[in-house]
Amino acid sequence: MTTLSTLPPSGQTLQSPRKQHVQKRDWTGWKFIGPFMIVFALVLIAPVLYSIYLSFFKDQLVGGNSFVGFENYAQALSDPKFWESMGRVTLFFVVQVPIMLGIALFAALAIDSARLHLSSFFRIAIFLPYAVPAVVATLMWGFMYGTKFGLVGNLNDFFSLSIPDPLSSSWVLASIGNIVTWEFIGYNMILFYAALRVIPTDLYEAASLDGANAFRIIRSIKMPALRPAIVIGGIFSVIGSFQLFNEPSILQSLAPNTISTYFSPNMYAYNLSFSGQQYNYSATIAIIVGLITAVIAYIVQNSGSRKEA
Amino acid sequence: MGALLIYSLLPLFWLFVNSTKTQAELLNSFGLWFSGPNALWDNIVATVTYNDGVFVRWFGNTLLYVVVGAGGATFLAALGGYGLAKFNFPGKKAVFAVVLGAVAIPGTALAVPTFLMFSQMGLTNTPWAVILPSLISPFGLYLIWTYALDAVPTEVLEAARMDGAGEFRTFFTISLKLLAPGLVTVLLFTLVATWNNYFLPLIMLSEPTWYPLTVGLKQWSAQAQTVGGDVIYNLVITGSLLTIVPIIVAFLFLQRYWQSGLASGSVKA
Numbered sequence: 134m135t136t137l138s139t140l141p142p143s144g145q146t147l148q149s150p151r152k153q154h155v156q157k158r159d160w161t162g163w164k165f166i167g168p169f170m171i172v173f174a175l176v177l178i179a180p181v182l183y184s185i186y187l188s189f190f191k192d193q194l195v196g197g198n199s200f201v202g203f204e205n206y207a208q209a210l211s212d213p214k215f216w217e218s219m220g221r222v223t224l225f226f227v228v229q230v231p232i233m234l235g236i237a238l239f240a241a242l243a244i245d246s247a248r249l250h251l252s253s254f255f256r257i258a259i260f261l262p263y264a265v266p267a268v269v270a271t272l273m274w275g276f277m278y279g280t281k282f283g284l285v286g287n288l289n290d291f292f293s294l295s296i297p298d299p300l301s302s303s304w305v306l307a308s309i310g311n312i313v314t315w316e317f318i319g320y321n322m323i324l325f326y327a328a329l330r331v332i333p334t335d336l337y338e339a340a341s342l343d344g345a346n347a348f349r350i351i352r353s354i355k356m357p358a359l360r361p362a363i364v365i366g367g368i369f370s371v372i373g374s375f376q377l378f379n380e381p382s383i384l385q386s387l388a389p390n391t392i393s394t395y396f397s398p399n400m401y402a403y404n405l406s407f408s409g410q411q412y413n414y415s416a417t418i419a420i421i422v423g424l425i426t427a428v429i430a431y432i433v434q435n436s437g438s439r440k441e442a
Numbered sequence: 443m444g445a446l447l448i449y450s451l452l453p454l455f456w457l458f459v460n461s462t463k464t465q466a467e468l469l470n471s472f473g474l475w476f477s478g479p480n481a482l483w484d485n486i487v488a489t490v491t492y493n494d495g496v497f498v499r500w501f502g503n504t505l506l507y508v509v510v511g512a513g514g515a516t517f518l519a520a521l522g523g524y525g526l527a528k529f530n531f532p533g534k535k536a537v538f539a540v541v542l543g544a545v546a547i548p549g550t551a552l553a554v555p556t557f558l559m560f561s562q563m564g565l566t567n568t569p570w571a572v573i574l575p576s577l578i579s580p581f582g583l584y585l586i587w588t589y590a591l592d593a594v595p596t597e598v599l600e601a602a603r604m605d606g607a608g609e610f611r612t613f614f615t616i617s618l619k620l621l622a623p624g625l626v627t628v629l630l631f632t633l634v635a636t637w638n639n640y641f642l643p644l645i646m647l648s649e650p651t652w653y654p655l656t657v658g659l660k661q662w663s664a665q666a667q668t669v670g671g672d673v674i675y676n677l678v679i680t681g682s683l684l685t686i687v688p689i690i691v692a693f694l695f696l697q698r699y700w701q702s703g704l705a706s707g708s709v710k711a
Contacts, residue, residue, distance in 0.1 A: 273682060
């Protein structure tokens with residue numbers, strides 16, 4: 134998770150001198166972090182370096198593999214397919230992320246305000262979709278969307294409605310948004326709920342003694358406490374949106390004509406590699422998407438912490 | 443809240459209802475209620491025997507990836523997070539910066555370069571190609587790190603050192619027990635991530651014998667689109683149900699542990 138810079142755990146050491154004096158500065162810590170770092174280097178650092186290397190080369194029929202500098206980057210930045218896919222995921226996160234986080238926030242506040250037996254049932258029920266693999270979720274919703282034996286067809290027949298085909302080209306992005314929302318409301322709700330649980334209850338008592346009503350408590354106590362969690366949820370959702378792959382690529386087999394091979398940047402990179410054999414160009418696309426994602430995640434995080442100050 | 447509850451559970455109910463139907467009833471009956479003879483058992487038998495029982499093989503593969511991948515990820519995160527919380531060592535700041543920086547890189551953007559690298563190393567199309575990347579959970583590392591700061595009192599470690607216990611012995615005999623709620627939380631999240639993993643195995647594996655359930659199910663579903671392909675929607679639906687039952691059971695079983703672990707570990711104000 135990307136939570137680290139919002140709340141650096143190392144900062145906590147400074148607050149408590151008790152912890153500081155025990156930490157002898159020697160190499161023992163490396164025996165513990167070492168195994169993690171070795172695998173980390175192999176599966177994260179090495180591929181990043183390798184893709185940067187690849188992005189500066191071009192494999193041509195004539196002349197073989199040759200160094201081309203920033204040519205692949207220039208090509209990507211003027212590639213309409215790339216920008217079309219970036220535009221699509223941008224629209225996706227601008228619309229889907231606020232809806233999803235809004236519902237999750239509402240659910241977390243509702244469950245937190247009524248700490249009953251029923252609320253733990255609600256919590257589990259809403260969280261369950263998170264445990265469902267994206268493949269199963271997409272197949273399931275895809276069948277339900279379908280006109281063959283799907284619910285949409287059923288509803289249209291039963292009530293003589295004319296709900297538009299969710300898999301038509303004008304609706305498919307919204308339909309994907311619905312699947313992603315379904316999958317992740319529970320996850321974000323738990324994130325927010327956990328943040329609410331650490332608010333000391335005497336704060337509420339003090340507030341109600343001062344005559345604050347429920348809305349005032351939400352606004353002045355709960356929302357500020359939730360801010361770091363909302364930032365975390367926002368960052369993950371932005372990263373998730375740019376990485377969109379599973380849902381559209383699985384729906385593609387149900388709606389082959391509406392979802393293109395460059396529906397999302399990730400599908401584009403995947404298809405360039407695995408259908409087009411354009412490994413160098415694919416690596417370049419992956420790097421650009423990674424950079425843009427990192428910048429946007431940084432902006433989300435910064436705007437979140439600025440409000441805090 | 444009622445509407446949200448229905449929204450969350452209705453698709454799961456749909457899945458259950460439709461795995462009790464025959465292929466013919468699937469196409470001809472209302473999706474949200476039972477219809478025709480109960481074919482659940484027949485569907486389950488057909489799912490696990492189709493294509494010489496390839497579904498059972500996929501189930502076994504998924505278990506392998508989950509046990510080694512999620513178990514290994516939890517162990518590495520526990521060791522590393524504990525090391526970061528309880529020791530001061532040269533390069534600690536660099537470790538922090540590198541892990542933090544890498545988290546911002548979208549995992550799926552890395553998948554293609556990782557594939558190219560692994561294929562040069564001869565690792566693709568082996569279980570290692572799926573397991574190795576699953577071993578790293580930066581979120582898990584972070585969670586154990588914050589959790590260990592409070593859960594393992596330094597006085598206890600000092601006492602153990604006075605008694606002459608080595609650092610690893612202290613870790614395995616004392617600290618791990620204190621870290622248990624944090625570990626369960628990390629285990630649960632890595633378990634879900636590896637059980638549900640689709641993109642990585644899709645890229646890394648070309649032999650169906652090494653597929654996990656997710657990639658296999660997708661292949662069954664896509665089969666209907668190919669010319670002359672066997673249409674087995676009832677098996678896709680029943681297979682989906684069989685895929686989510688174990689993970690949902692694990693969730694319900696472990697919930698009281700992970701909820702407390704998450705609340706005390708991940709989101710400190």
